Structures are given as C-alpha cells and as structure tokens.
Amino acid sequence: MSAMSNTNQIDDVKKLFSDYLVNNGHRQTPERISILSEIYDQDNHFSVELLYIIMKNRNLSISRATIYNTIELLIDCGLIIKHQFGKNIAQYEKSYAYKQHDHLICMDCGKVFEFCDPRIHQIQKTTEEMNNLKIVKHSLNFYGKCNTLEENKSCKYIISNKV
Amino acid sequence: MSAMSNTNQIDDVKKLFSDYLVNNGHRQTPERISILSEIYDQDNHFSVELLYIIMKNRNLSISRATIYNTIELLIDCGLIIKHQFGKNIAQYEKSYAYKQHDHLICMDCGKVFEFCDPRIHQIQKTTEEMNNLKIVKHSLNFYGKCNTLEENKSCKYIISNKV
C-alpha cells in the first residue's frame, strides 16, 4: 500500500516515535524502540502475548509490562491501532502508511480479511453532522464463514488476508 | 420500536426460547426462564456481572456459571446480541423486535448511543458479492466525544441513548 520501501518505512516510523517521546517528556529506551521495530516487522494482527513470545524467541530481553506500557504510547501517537474482534483478547496492527480498511472475520477459524469501502465515510460524515460531534474513529467488522472464501482471488477491495 | 406491549413481548420471547430449548434437546429450567425475563426487563446494555448483581439484589438464586451458559443459548437462538465496545468486557442487549442499529460510543464516559443508516446494508451486500460468502452479522461502532452531544435532541437517526 505504501510507495516506500520497508527500510525507509521503519526509519520514518522510528523518527516519528522518537519525536513523540521527546515532545511528550518520555524517555527513549532501547525496549521501546525494539518493540516498535518488532511490530513493524509483523505483517499480521497480533496480541500482546504473541508479541511477547516472538520477542522472547528472538532472545530479546523484555517484559509483558513494558509491552503493555509501550503499546499505550504507540496507540497515543497513532502508530498502531487496537481492535477487539469479539473476543476478550485485544488485537493490534501497525497503522503508519497503511490504507484505512475494515475487517471481515471468519466465525469458524478466526481468520481476518481486510477490505475497504468509501461509503463508510459517508455514513460517518452523516452521523457526525446529525449529532454535532467529532467522530474520532470507527470500527466496522463483518462476520461470516470463510470456507467459501478463496484466499488468493484478486479483488481490488481485499487489501490482504491475515490470520 | 415494537408495536407490541411489553407484556406481550415477554410472552412471545418466552415462547420462542421455550421452543428453541425443546427443539434443541435442552431442558426448560426456572433459572433459564428467569434470566431471559431479567434481560428483557433491562433497557440498557448489560454485562454478565451487572446482570448477576441485579438478580442477586432481587434475591434470585443464580450463579454466574448459569448466566454464562444461558447467555450462550440466548445468543444462539437470536434473542440477545453480544458486543465488545473496545473493552475486555462483553456487553449484551436484547434483540427481539428491536430495530437493527449500530453504536456511537463516547470515548470519555463510555455512554452508548444508537443510530441506524441504511447504507451499511449496501456495503454489506457489496462485500458479500465481492467475496462470494454469506455475511452473518456486522458490527459498526463510531467513537467520539459526547460533551458536544445533546442527549435529548430529537433526531430520527438516534433511536435511544443508553449507558
């Protein structure tokens, strides 16, 4: 989705995070930077537990508490987005330079597909106007059965498929 | 939203649940019926814990385990809907004879407003067609700040406001 190479992207993202930390009186710790790198290395949605295991497997010294703490900062500066796909486990995904999209979730296997439809913004605009408030974000999920879903079909509305 | 009185509605709902139980080889227990009654007595979204406390306060003998068990059955037969409004607490609401609607959630106080916009069905239909699968349900939530929301304004798109 991005015209940038991944190499440039991670640099951009680190710069953004670094600036955010400085501007908000937070310290730049190696843990925070390595969590950011690890997240931008992931192509799928992830939970805190999964990220913790991945980092442990890479022999990175990290604690769950630090991951939770850092994720709060990353949400605050807009570098990741938090989702709740109907389970009591928060799922996160990187959000810098990624096209806005919504999710199609398989009720059987939990697989998450992404799609986008411009009409959601029209609905959001209407809802904003009718209620005279600023909507900060939205979450649109469709739930279905993916046994009929062909993963690799080329479809301009499907951005990517993720587990 | 319903043309029925509440008295008739609870009778209809009990009949539906009763039929569902019989048809699916489940037993009709007083606990299951009283949980259903309690839920249809509520006008707001509720969590399992809240329902448990409400029933305990009414001196009804009930356990959390039975509530969780019964709620599964009620979801299965379509009498209630489960929501996850971004927190790790499942919220439920009765769904019989209530107009389909989506939610507008205040990021500050957690208040939940309801609205409906027919365009969501057009998006759903497109997504179904493009992916050749049956979408079973959807969840659309807008998140904003309700200090600018006037609760009592008459607006045809706002069905009701709930906490």
Added chain:
DNA sequence: CTTATTGCAAAGTGTTTGCATCTTA
C-alpha cells in the same frame, strides 16, 4: 544524580471448567 522506566511477581478482572448435587423429562 534524579526520576522515569524496567521487570518481576502479585493482584485484579472477566470468563471457563470440574465436579458433586440437584432436577427435568
């Protein structure tokens, strides 16, 4: 050198499970 941050473990919270007891069909 001061104070934010880390990491561990303990505590918290919502949900699920195991099992003895009870009850519907």
Added chain:
DNA sequence: TAAGATGCAAACACTTTGCAATAAG
C-alpha cells in the same frame, strides 16, 4: 431414574499494579 443443568470454587487468560533495581537525560 438417567442425562442434563446448577452452583460453587478453582483454574484460566489477559491485563494492571506495586515496588525494588536500573538507566536515561
């Protein structure tokens, strides 16, 4: 009276918190 349901408590899973040790600025 046999299989299913209840209720309690223990177990679970995810998240938050307390606090001593550490390290950024």
